[in-house]
Amino acid sequence: MANERHDELGLSDEQVLDMYRYMLLARKIDERMWLLNRAGKIPFVISCQGQEAIQVGAAFALDRDKDWLCPYYRDLGMVLVFGQSSKDQMLSAFAKAEDPNSGGRQMPGHYGDRRFRIVSGSSPVTTQLLHAVGVALAAKMEKKDHVALTTFGEGSSNQGDFHEGLNFAGVHNLPVIFMCENNKYAISVPVEKQLAGGSVAARAQGYGMPGVQVDGNDPLNVFEAVKAAADQARRGEGPTLIEASSYRLVPHSSDDDDRTYRRAEEVEEARKKDPLVQFKAYLMDAGVMDEEKESALNKEIAQEVDEATEYAEKAPYPDPEQTHTHVYAE
Amino acid sequence: MANERHDELGLSDEQVLDMYRYMLLARKIDERMWLLNRAGKIPFVISCQGQEAIQVGAAFALDRDKDWLCPYYRDLGMVLVFGQSSKDQMLSAFAKAEDPNSGGRQMPGHYGDRRFRIVSGSSPVTTQLLHAVGVALAAKMEKKDHVALTTFGEGSSNQGDFHEGLNFAGVHNLPVIFMCENNKYAISVPVEKQLAGGSVAARAQGYGMPGVQVDGNDPLNVFEAVKAAADQARRGEGPTLIEASSYRLVPHSSDDDDRTYRRAEEVEEARKKDPLVQFKAYLMDAGVMDEEKESALNKEIAQEVDEATEYAEKAPYPDPEQTHTHVYAE
């Protein structure tokens, strides 16, 4: 039984089970949001489905007590590992006053939480890369050993801020990890029409930093790469670019209809590599999980999501007067 | 005598002599401008000195009857080869009404000339790369076989527009040549503090295009690379990134004092590789030029620059009313 891949990575059985729990929780929260949206209860959903392994694998490789995140809108799995709760997500989905990200001001998926060093994000893509570089610069100036991790889609990696951010981090040798979650599409635009050269990781060389390609359907593979990058950064050896390949299993958002630009068979094919399915199989094979444990987990999570939903649905909206507050320090 | 390098490149003796003439002309116009500036006659100069081989070598490799240029502010050598005259330069330096680039509206070095398909440039760096991509896109759409060449400094290559431009051209496989004139400094900032990874050309791979490094002090080396890139583009095989190394032999501009950030010895060292000195030696060795020819050339050019200066100095300023024209089509 020894020498399973997770053992080799220094992850205990408990830890990999915990990884799976977070992946499943993210998936279940996400699925619930779609139901709520289709029932007309929440106006908008944007999904993590298909990218849970990347998000959870990466978050596990970081120090949750001191590292910083500048995530993007799909990173539900990541913010859960860093400390946000199901309730937090539902409060955000229902745009209620208690939403810790924004008090209901931003769409769901726009994470930001001072408790967990998750820097507030916006909708314009790729801006957060530079914020992560700034956090890393501060770490260097203050001689702290925290690391900043930032994520983005493969479409977004073509924005000018990507280039400026990687170059700045490279020149100043900063403790930052740039992780692309390549899910093959930017809304309707496939990666071939988006990204000259075909690979985000290949661009790292031009910035004098390692460019690492990982299987984003496998949380252990992601864990390993992010761990190495974080160690390197903490040693003062600078940034890394990681590209994790995956597939967006659902439409871009609740406003999208993906049947207009991709075939159902393609999606079906991708579902076979669903990171949840694969990681479950791994855990079963490794004897870390069995059907019983899994169904208990499912039940527990279902209840957690139910309670969160109920709580959030009943929670009060922000007062209209809130529209006018917090433009400047008060 | 055969099998000189220029023969191998298909350049006649006459052509290489002509190359030298343009390089020398650019140098002499430039030197004159400094004199005029120091005499208080013109408010501003920005120089090509040290980069003439790149500019002239590249321009000779293009089709001057159909290719397009989106140059940057140092490309005096290039615009001369494409058709602008000494007089044009002096009219611009003196900001006179007849200045073909802008009617005296822009600083010298801000080229633009419809006669020669030189697209009007601005001061904010790197914007012109995208214009070249647009011209190349038009060529492709209209099934024309012209090529667009755009140039920029190594500092400017870190702007977001570089990334967006190369990626766009790569995805759409456009007939455009991106040529970096790496002169080691962006004003006071040396390339090590500017450019992670140290090489602009190395970034090409990330866009799925060739990245070529050439000796920018040798016009034949530049000619060869640009010719290959232009041929490739005309065959519909897409863009190329070229990095030509050189050295800025004078301060950044007439407002700069380069002694504050680099040692005189470093500049002296670079002067030994002055492209004019080296190319002259090559032509002498190859028996294409002798001292007599050279001094005749010098005399001819001195006279041309004198006349141009005299003409421009006497030429009328634009009428103040011109301030208000050409905001929109009239």
Added chain:
Amino acid sequence: MPVISYIEAVTQALREEMQRDERVFVLGEDVGVRGGVFRATAGLIEEFGPERVLDTPLTESAIAGVSIGASVYGMRPVAEMQFADFIMPAVNQIVSEAAKMRYRSNNSWHCPLVIRAPYGGGVHGALYHSQSVEKIFTGVPGLKIVTPSTPHDVKGLLISAIRDEDPVLFFEHKRCYRLIKGEVPEEEYTVPIGKAEVKREGTDVTVISYGLTLHFALKAAEELEKEGISVHVLDLRTLIPLDKEAVLEAVAKTGKVLIIHEDNLTGGFGGEVSAIISEQAFFELDAPVRRLAGPDVPAMPYSPPLEKEFMLNPEKVTNAIRELAEF
């Protein structure tokens, strides 16, 4: 005349201009196979092929900059910014390049391009899918800025924009896309850029507006008619160049002016209109020129009560007009 929606007017204008002139092409994110996230370019790739209906990489600066290059060459690009909020990465290309190309080259070069962008709120779009961004550009000479409110004006103005010899920012209020329907002639027509239009005649209070809030003003005018208040409504349609004559005429009609826009109050285009009225029609005024606009907060929040608080609506407009009438 057939009745079509505001967004159908966009699509019709694009299609007809692409049929008329081979140099016209559209580019942007998801404009091709997907037909645009709002479906404004639906059907175009089928009719004109992927060369003239270009799905670009996710890069607004490139969308603008490549359009500039292509238009300088002689093409007629119509670029889409997926949401007006995402025009910001393209500001350098628009402000430094497009707006100044003709001027800086002393009329040698120019760039006849159109940038379309859906703007405005009331669609649960939160901070970054609801902004009015016109004020960022109204002070940039060299640009034309068009903000139509009806399908008729959308179609006629978009055609004019495509045929214009200068860069035009064409802002489409996304809440109007499917909400606003109207008659549009079957035959070819254009609406000139730079001409406002009186959308309702009245004698007590003049309302000057554009976009979605123009419709609120029309609704309010109907309401107030019942109360015996007669409202004159001027639709600016084009912000730059501004139709000053029409503004001054509308002021003279009533002597009382309310300027309305969804964009934030401070720095919004209403300030400019108000200043012009003060300078040029001071003695026509029977009351201070008033403005009704979005509050001075960074952008519209997501949560319904907050979005409602931010947005104007017919009721808020009615109250403001009534108050001015009673002044």
Added chain:
Amino acid sequence: MPVISYIEAVTQALREEMQRDERVFVLGEDVGVRGGVFRATAGLIEEFGPERVLDTPLTESAIAGVSIGASVYGMRPVAEMQFADFIMPAVNQIVSEAAKMRYRSNNSWHCPLVIRAPYGGGVHGALYHSQSVEKIFTGVPGLKIVTPSTPHDVKGLLISAIRDEDPVLFFEHKRCYRLIKGEVPEEEYTVPIGKAEVKREGTDVTVISYGLTLHFALKAAEELEKEGISVHVLDLRTLIPLDKEAVLEAVAKTGKVLIIHEDNLTGGFGGEVSAIISEQAFFELDAPVRRLAGPDVPAMPYSPPLEKEFMLNPEKVTNAIRELAEF
């Protein structure tokens, strides 16, 4: 009190704040070894080292974005844009990110950063080294915008900006750098953001201005005193938040108002000020509020006669005031 130049006031403020607070650092293009192309950061790298005086790559979006990240973390970055004209590539970071950080996070995060930028013309800088860019930002809630005109105000306001908890755009008129000298206290002091100042008392005409044109107004006032015209001069100093009370008070002093700025007329901040005056002091006015500003052309040309035509000067200002006085 020692007399220093406008640009020395910048340097002093930076140095003193860097001495006071370890979290303060400067970054930008050529700010280190070169001490800035205008020498505003001269001597700082020698005193504070390259870690706190950072020569960045030539990337304005990164300069702004990295500053946001560092300030969110808790540092106090003071970024330099080499010329205000080159702030355009950073507009997305400034408008979408810095301005909205506090609001969008419901006050959880904020970014106390300063962006300094030399703006304005009259220095043979041509189109791209002469622009006034304040109007691009005055309509963006969440930003503070400071435009001082004297060494005293530069120093006091820059210190306030560095200590402010919100993002501040600090626009320095580059023509003032060496032209304008003035007394500055030896002891530590601050000038509050958001407070205008009467720079000259008068009774006939009120001039409201900021930056270089403020000095033209003062010159003109001296001239006109000889003609028996008494000019009241208000220096806005801060555009956002605007000191409305001071504006209304200054209006009440004379009943005749001339607003002056170098930025283009249309869409310039003068429109906002004029609109506020109309709305809130209509019955104090004895004449229409007037504006004197740069012409509506893309930017200032290079050629001396054209630059002169674009720029305001004491003579043009004197004429405009005289005309209004005679109204």
